[in-house]
Amino acid sequence: MKLEKPAEVLLMGPGPSPVHNRVLKAIGQHTIGHLDPDFLKIMNRAMDLLRFIFETKNQTTFPVSGTGSAGMEAALVNMLEPGDKVLIGVNGVFGQRMVDVASRCGAEVIEVNAEWGRPVDSGELEKKLAAHTDVKLVGIVHAETSTGAQQPLEPVVEAVHKYDALLLVDAVTSLGGLPVAVDRRDLDIVYSGNQKCLGAPPGLAPITFGRRAMQKFEQRKSKVQSWYLDLSFLTRYWGEERFYHHTAPINMIYALYEALAMIEEEGLEERFYRHRLNSGALVAGLKALGMKPVVEDQYRLPSLITVWIPENIEDAEVRSRLRTEHLIEIGGGLGPFKGKAWRIGLMGNGSQRENVERLLRALSDIFNQLGHRCSLEEALSEAASLYQQQE
Amino acid sequence: MKLEKPAEVLLMGPGPSPVHNRVLKAIGQHTIGHLDPDFLKIMNRAMDLLRFIFETKNQTTFPVSGTGSAGMEAALVNMLEPGDKVLIGVNGVFGQRMVDVASRCGAEVIEVNAEWGRPVDSGELEKKLAAHTDVKLVGIVHAETSTGAQQPLEPVVEAVHKYDALLLVDAVTSLGGLPVAVDRRDLDIVYSGNQKCLGAPPGLAPITFGRRAMQKFEQRKSKVQSWYLDLSFLTRYWGEERFYHHTAPINMIYALYEALAMIEEEGLEERFYRHRLNSGALVAGLKALGMKPVVEDQYRLPSLITVWIPENIEDAEVRSRLRTEHLIEIGGGLGPFKGKAWRIGLMGNGSQRENVERLLRALSDIFNQLGHRCSLEEALSEAASLYQQQE
Numbered sequence: 013m014k015l016e017k018p019a020e021v022l023l024m025g026p027g028p029s030p031v032h033n034r035v036l037k038a039i040g041q042h043t044i045g046h047l048d049p050d051f052l053k054i055m056n057r058a059m060d061l062l063r064f065i066f067e068t069k070n071q072t073t074f075p076v077s078g079t080g081s082a083g084m085e086a087a088l089v090n091m092l093e094p095g096d097k098v099l100i101g102v103n104g105v106f107g108q109r110m111v112d113v114a115s116r117c118g119a120e121v122i123e124v125n126a127e128w129g130r131p132v133d134s135g136e137l138e139k140k141l142a143a144h145t146d147v148k149l150v151g152i153v154h155a156e157t158s159t160g161a162q163q164p165l166e167p168v169v170e171a172v173h174k175y176d177a178l179l180l181v182d183a184v185t186s187l188g189g190l191p192v193a194v195d196r197r198d199l200d201i202v203y204s205g206n207q208k209c210l211g212a213p214p215g216l217a218p219i220t221f222g223r224r225a226m227q228k229f230e231q232r233k234s235k236v237q238s239w240y241l242d243l244s245f246l247t248r249y250w251g252e253e254r255f256y257h258h259t260a261p262i263n264m265i266y267a268l269y270e271a272l273a274m275i276e277e278e279g280l281e282e283r284f285y286r287h288r289l290n291s292g293a294l295v296a297g298l299k300a301l302g303m304k305p306v307v308e309d310q311y312r313l314p315s316l317i318t319v320w321i322p323e324n325i326e327d328a329e330v331r332s333r334l335r336t337e338h339l340i341e342i343g344g345g346l347g348p349f350k351g352k353a354w355r356i357g358l359m360g361n362g363s364q365r366e367n368v369e370r371l372l373r374a375l376s377d378i379f380n381q382l383g384h385r386c387s388l389e390e391a392l393s394e395a396a397s398l399y400q401q402q403e
Numbered sequence: 404m405k406l407e408k409p410a411e412v413l414l415m416g417p418g419p420s421p422v423h424n425r426v427l428k429a430i431g432q433h434t435i436g437h438l439d440p441d442f443l444k445i446m447n448r449a450m451d452l453l454r455f456i457f458e459t460k461n462q463t464t465f466p467v468s469g470t471g472s473a474g475m476e477a478a479l480v481n482m483l484e485p486g487d488k489v490l491i492g493v494n495g496v497f498g499q500r501m502v503d504v505a506s507r508c509g510a511e512v513i514e515v516n517a518e519w520g521r522p523v524d525s526g527e528l529e530k531k532l533a534a535h536t537d538v539k540l541v542g543i544v545h546a547e548t549s550t551g552a553q554q555p556l557e558p559v560v561e562a563v564h565k566y567d568a569l570l571l572v573d574a575v576t577s578l579g580g581l582p583v584a585v586d587r588r589d590l591d592i593v594y595s596g597n598q599k600c601l602g603a604p605p606g607l608a609p610i611t612f613g614r615r616a617m618q619k620f621e622q623r624k625s626k627v628q629s630w631y632l633d634l635s636f637l638t639r640y641w642g643e644e645r646f647y648h649h650t651a652p653i654n655m656i657y658a659l660y661e662a663l664a665m666i667e668e669e670g671l672e673e674r675f676y677r678h679r680l681n682s683g684a685l686v687a688g689l690k691a692l693g694m695k696p697v698v699e700d701q702y703r704l705p706s707l708i709t710v711w712i713p714e715n716i717e718d719a720e721v722r723s724r725l726r727t728e729h730l731i732e733i734g735g736g737l738g739p740f741k742g743k744a745w746r747i748g749l750m751g752n753g754s755q756r757e758n759v760e761r762l763l764r765a766l767s768d769i770f771n772q773l774g775h776r777c778s779l780e781e782a783l784s785e786a787a788s789l790y791q792q793q794e
Binding site: 013014015016017018019020021023025027028030031034036037038039040041042043044045046048049050051054057077078079080081082085109112113115116117205207213214215235236237238239240256257258259260261262263264266267269270273276335341346 | 421429504737
């Protein structure tokens, strides 16, 4: 039985984001050998494009052959050895995941907790660093996909480097949608995922390691516990030597390449601006429909909006009707937000005015049918006013 | 700069194998959500198809979100705990790799070595099991991609189960090209890769765990060292619960699905026969061109043929001319075979009479130009006689 054509669902959840036809065309190109001279050129160019988007000169910048979580694991298994002390900011699912992965590396994990939907307090983080001056690495989530909160990075960088620790940043839902700026901010290790603001299908985890991180890596006393993610092999495979390690996922790299080339064509500033503009308009429209954003303005991600579900409206029913009647996917809440909040993505190619308006139309339609009175006209006009301001 | 159309190279190396247009069309389909009801159906059907091809009823049968080596790592990190004793058959690169991965799990590794190009001796393996009755797991490579040797599995299974150990089988270059027959042979854990006899692009590692393996897994005292590959999460993600773990590589799974559907349409027996027939014809033709196979007849893989490079013929020059003048990729030798042998794949969709003849033509052409006299006519007629015998 042949694969049936998947439904043309508009992806406005927490990822994957909508994949552009150009990227889908690229992924379906003829598969060539992973050591073919043409493929080596594609690898080189993909690394250059990743450096452009990470805004870094780091040599060690490449896509890990796994999804975003494999990027997290690649960062931690290479940096940590049993007994190392790490400090991790936890204000959502992905901070919790970092704690779990780090403890599986045999590290001693200290947490800095914050309320879901709020950033981690850099003052509190600094206090913990002062109390544990032997912390090797601090992990923080730049864009919490479970809450829609953005972490201000500058004060964290300052605190971490004051205590000579490494800073690991999860940029899964930020890279390509808002500035990550690895070199300007002096971040040591940053990983992301294909399927959010980069606009490629899921399956690769771009990662970058700076000079300080590579020095620490070279001082390791024990072997990396993962053979598949061992940086000493991966740097030789992605480096000039082209030392065979594993067979790179050829067609996935075609897709990543094309998605990155589209970002280069658009320009980073233009792309960040587009993400800000559309998320602003969406929030204005959602408010007009009677919804309240979870995250306050200054910490709200432009790539992922969380809103409280209106009272007397049932989470599952609305999402199911969005999917079946309007062919739109949005995400449900996780953890304490389950059944209480929705997660709406405006990532990469998905961050478009027409998508903002299509979702507002669909939600207003369903809300009114469910007896939650609201005005579509008002919502569209609130959104439009944002677009007009920016023109 | 847009991705340039990759050259239409015919892949006759040790993998990736040629990907059929139907599969390339499938991978380029619209990306839907990883928890979309339509995608869940695709996941279920992909698992059913994998069970068909592994010839197993094992519930725990799914593709790992990484390449073949991630499948090896998934098997070992889930089965092993620090201090466990494992026995590994080593007669090529992939046996060596298993030793490395197992030792990174903290296991005590005992090797049973064999000459490259020869199978591991099951008598010797049994002797080592008798000397170390507390071995938990035995790892063996069914199809050594570095040598082209096939391991007879039945005597190994018998020895391993006599000593109550688990049998882990690397079927990367056999699954879909020759019988793996998990249930009939009573294999405990088997993994493979997308990009060999299954005919999909690289990026996924199908794996299956039997009852005995799952029982051992449930008796673990320590956490699995890899979060990404932890079977307790993966079984809940691929199982009925659909518990969110990582974002599955949607489009890669479209490709795997379609490649597996094509295998089902062809039929396993027909497919295995096709692999035997074409490899027989290729070997006959190569012999007529003056080349000697590395592996003796009874242990030769039908999916990967290794041949000694004729004297006075330079490895790199021939492979480079094959690639540039004839658009054919074959593989060089690894380890002790480097510069001495070629690895020629006839895998999946690549195992076709026209490919056999195209390669014989190209090699004969290059050989004659290099002063190594040989008759193309004779080579083609030797190959043809194999096809006639079978008609």
